[in-house]
Amino acid sequence: MEGTAVRGRLTWQTATVGAVTDETSSVRTLSLVLPGWAGHRAGQHLDIRLTGDDGYQAERSYSIASAPGEPVAITVERLDDGEVSPYLTEDVQIGDEFEVRGPIGGYFVWDGDASDSVPLLLAAGGSGVVPLRAMLRHRSRIGSSVPVRLLYSVRSQAEVIYRSELSSPADGVEVIYTLTRKQPPGWTGYARRVDQKMMAEVAWPVASGPLAYVCGPTNFVEAVASDLVALGYPPQRVKTERFGATGTP
Amino acid sequence: MSPISRGFHRRHQEAEPAGRVPPGQYVTHDFPVLSAGPTPHTRLTDWTFSIEGGQSPVSWSWQEFQALPQETVTVDIHCVTRWSKLDTSWKGVSLDVLLGAVSYTAPYVLAFCDGGYTTNLPVADLLGGKAWVAYSYDGSALPAEHGGPARLLVPHLYFWKSAKWVRGLRLRDTDVPGFWETYGYHMYGDPWKEQRYAGD
Amino acid sequence: MRLLEDNVLDGNAIGGMLIEVFGAEMTTAVGTCGVCGTRGQVAEMAVYQPRLGTVVRCRVCDNVLMVFVAMHGVTCVDLRGLDSLV
Numbered sequence: 419m420e421g422t423a424v425r426g427r428l429t430w431q432t433a434t435v436g437a438v439t440d441e442t443s444s445v446r447t448l449s450l451v452l453p454g455w456a457g458h459r460a461g462q463h464l465d466i467r468l469t470g471d472d473g474y475q476a477e478r479s480y481s482i483a484s485a486p487g488e489p490v491a492i493t494v495e496r497l498d499d500g501e502v503s504p505y506l507t508e509d510v511q512i513g514d515e516f517e518v519r520g521p522i523g524g525y526f527v528w529d530g531d532a533s534d535s536v537p538l539l540l541a542a543g544g545s546g547v548v549p550l551r552a553m554l555r556h557r558s559r560i561g562s563s564v565p566v567r568l569l570y571s572v573r574s575q576a577e578v579i580y581r582s583e584l585s586s587p588a589d590g591v592e593v594i595y596t597l598t599r600k601q602p603p604g605w606t607g608y609a610r611r612v613d614q615k616m617m618a619e620v621a622w623p624v625a626s627g628p629l630a631y632v633c634g635p636t637n638f639v640e641a642v643a644s645d646l647v648a649l650g651y652p653p654q655r656v657k658t659e660r661f662g663a664t665g666t667p
Numbered sequence: 668m669s670p671i672s673r674g675f676h677r678r679h680q681e682a683e684p685a686g687r688v689p690p691g692q693y694v695t696h697d698f699p700v701l702s703a704g705p706t707p708h709t710r711l712t713d714w715t716f717s718i719e720g721g722q723s724p725v726s727w728s729w730q731e732f733q734a735l736p737q738e739t740v741t742v743d744i745h746c747v748t749r750w751s752k753l754d755t756s757w758k759g760v761s762l763d764v765l766l767g768a769v770s771y772t773a774p775y776v777l778a779f780c781d782g783g784y785t786t787n788l789p790v791a792d793l794l795g796g797k798a799w800v801a802y803s804y805d806g807s808a809l810p811a812e813h814g815g816p817a818r819l820l821v822p823h824l825y826f827w828k829s830a831k832w833v834r835g836l837r838l839r840d841t842d843v844p845g846f847w848e849t850y851g852y853h854m855y856g857d858p859w860k861e862q863r864y865a866g867d
Numbered sequence: 868m869r870l871l872e873d874n875v876l877d878g879n880a881i882g883g884m885l886i887e888v889f890g891a892e893m894t895t896a897v898g899t900c901g902v903c904g905t906r907g908q909v910a911e912m913a914v915y916q917p918r919l920g921t922v923v924r925c926r927v928c929d930n931v932l933m934v935f936v937a938m939h940g941v942t943c944v945d946l947r948g949l950d951s952l953v
Contacts, residue, residue: 428883428886428887430669432670463879463882465883467669468672468675469669469670469671469672469675470671470672470675470676470677471671471676472676472677474676474677475669476675476677479880479882479883501677501678502675505672505674505675509674509675510674511673514672514673514674515670515671515672515673516670516672516675517669517670519883520883522882522883522886522892523879523882523892523894523910524892524894524895525878525879525894525895525908525909525910525911526879526894526910635873636871636872636873636874636875636876637870637873640870640871641870644868644870657910658877658910658911659877659879659910660871660875660876660877660879660880661876662873662874662875662876662880663873663874699918700874701917701918701919702872702874702875702915702917703915703917703919703920703922704915704922704924704929704931705869705871705872705875705924705929706872747919748917748918748919782929783929827919847919847920849945850920850934850936850943850945851920851936851938851943852919852936863938864936864938864939
């Protein structure tokens, strides 16, 4: 059985916001101080719980943006009609507290050990890049040389999360963008929503036995996963994590 | 004790018009879409509404349904997930008209729907101008995500009883739990008595 | 196989709740649909969250596999749609 970082029941622990980084005008990374944290695997998520002074509580799940061994960080996108994301992306200050439980997830994980040393195809739709970024950082930290292609579908360059980090990827990592709504002058890259033709050009050949991780809004994941299976990827080699509906493409 | 997250507060803090909102509810101006399964897309040419379990089964096609007496009503609706929406406008056919076409003695119905959803109600709660099969909301055709082509509309009970994608009623001698009732929701669902879960 | 609608999630989204209810990581557990026999990991099942409860359905035939309803501080679980969950 694959190892997990979770044994038995999860408990809520208090997290303190240690640092705040604005990734884009609507996306922020919060680095957390979590003394009781037992460690995590790349791709896992955590649940957070906020409590208002009237006792009202709200819970949400966020992918862990940092690699195992780094301070726990989450990257949050502000949703216009959200209840929690506006608070986390606009109001939260260093020193603020909320509760966290985790890490959670044994399926959408990449450990980089011997069984995972096949070419990786990472496909991110919008904020789906978050757990994939954790995988990339983990790959660097463990000195892995598996070939990686990250296909990152995003509306415009201004909305690219982790832009400077992704503009100088590690050796063996290739980042391919598709800017679906607005492109800078002179852009020669993809400029449309993912489709089968794009996946055929970007995906590792099936013969190399690749592993694919697809994360983002449900319609993105459904399109990419079905395109990969149509290209011959065995379904069990296409791991998926769906974020539901998060606005228009 | 959970630590307080400084500055965090609930989103919904509407003032509630006195007497119109049942206990534990807040008023919303949205119309949330709550789905327990894939959205059916039934073509009007395939749509029928049936009542089974009476002396003989009765069924209307969409054209026959549109030829029945129609009503436009404005009602408040109350979802068990605590949102209430006031002054919603619907057009449809009254259950008084539909049940009036059937000869029956049964005291209960199980409403059945495209996609497999069901909900149970006493017949008495469908009569006397309290319930409709509604196909138009706010002046436009009811969208599929809100239950179109037609849904049950029973505003005096929690809105899970206003079954989306309704295709008919099965008259029954006993009250059997429908979808949410099977999973623990109240068999009757009176929002003024906060009958949310079984045993409330 | 029909594609899931935009608002539908998968078993990853309820990972925390599953640990609370079952006392173990469950997203890699394999369930067998009681209607069509499809076997699949919980992480890949279709998850609907209409706030009345969480409804987990078979990707292939839409059969309801699991339903979770939180009432009065307790989460009630119904697994009757599954033939097995290991």
